[in-house]
Amino acid sequence: MKSLVLLPSYNSGSRLAQTLRQAQAEWPDVWTVIDGSTDGSPEEAARIPGIRLLRLEKNAGKGAAVLHGFAAAQASGFTHALVMDADGQHPPEMVRPFMAAAEKSPHALICGIPTFGPDAPRSRVLGRRAGNFFAHLETLGRGPRDSLCGFRLYPIAPTLAAFEKTRAGRAFDFETVAGVRLAWSGTPCIDIPIPVRYPKRSEGGVTHFRYLRDNLLLTRIHITLLLQAPLHFPKVAPKSPFGTGLGH
Numbered sequence: 001m002k003s004l005v006l007l008p009s010y011n012s013g014s015r016l017a018q019t020l021r022q023a024q025a026e027w028p029d030v031w032t033v034i035d036g037s038t039d040g041s042p043e044e045a046a047r048i049p050g051i052r053l054l055r056l057e058k059n060a061g062k063g064a065a066v067l068h069g070f071a072a073a074q075a076s077g078f079t080h081a082l083v084m085d086a087d088g089q090h091p092p093e094m095v096r097p098f099m100a101a102a103e104k105s106p107h108a109l110i111c112g113i114p115t116f117g118p119d120a121p122r123s124r125v126l127g128r129r130a131g132n133f134f135a136h137l138e139t140l141g142r143g144p145r146d147s148l149c150g151f152r153l154y155p156i157a158p159t160l161a162a163f164e165k166t167r168a169g170r171a172f173d174f175e176t177v178a179g180v181r182l183a184w185s186g187t188p189c190i191d192i193p194i195p196v197r198y199p200k201r202s203e204g205g206v207t208h209f210r211y212l213r214d215n216l217l218l219t220r221i222h223i224t225l226l227l228q229a230p231l232h233f234p235k236v237a238p239k240s241p242f243g244t245g246l247g248h
Helices: 014-026 041-046 062-075 092-104 122-139 156-162 174-184 211-231
Strands: 003-009 030-035 052-056 080-083 109-116 152-155 189-196
Touching (some): 003 062, 003 092, 014 030, 014 041, 014 092, 030 062, 041 052, 062 080, 062 156, 062 174, 092 152, 122 174, 122 211, 152 156, 152 174, 156 174, 174 189
Parallel strands (some): 003 030, 030 052, 109 189
Antiparallel strands (some): 109 152
């Protein structure tokens, strides 16, 4: 098992370099995929020693950036990748516990289950409840408990295989499609709670979430997954015996 931390980034501002340094303090192999950024953040990231920087010339979407990073990581001999957002939402101190969980269960998808503070937009919290409901239907409850959390540790080969026969999941819908299709392929899931914060603009926080556009995207992908789900139910793996998180 050989693992890295991967940060997809599109115009993440100063937060990208900050998050890369925080991740690097927890794990030696840290990569970022620059998804067509034009805000100067790639140049700042490139000055950090030891960071591998991959570039997509045009903005292709979060999922496309992650899959590009996975393919490059696999070609370099990596077997697992912990994906975290570049905007400071996710706690870097959870990198090592996730890596430890993957060492114990290398065939599993290790999924963050967010615990939100008062800074979380209410519309985002309520919206993901609906998404979680449909994702549970699509996987018979065998997939991640949270269908949208971006802090996850993926086994690279099964994830790339899960996307070979679909063009879905290349944008903001990546986590939803990945969680469902990995469950369909029989990949077990281990859920671990993590705190999630939403940095203010004054702290360099950025968001590219567009309420109407991205919710329409998620609605469309859930309709597609619901229609496809009956073909995959026999393959769905039982929930991991490791439970819902470390220490649970």
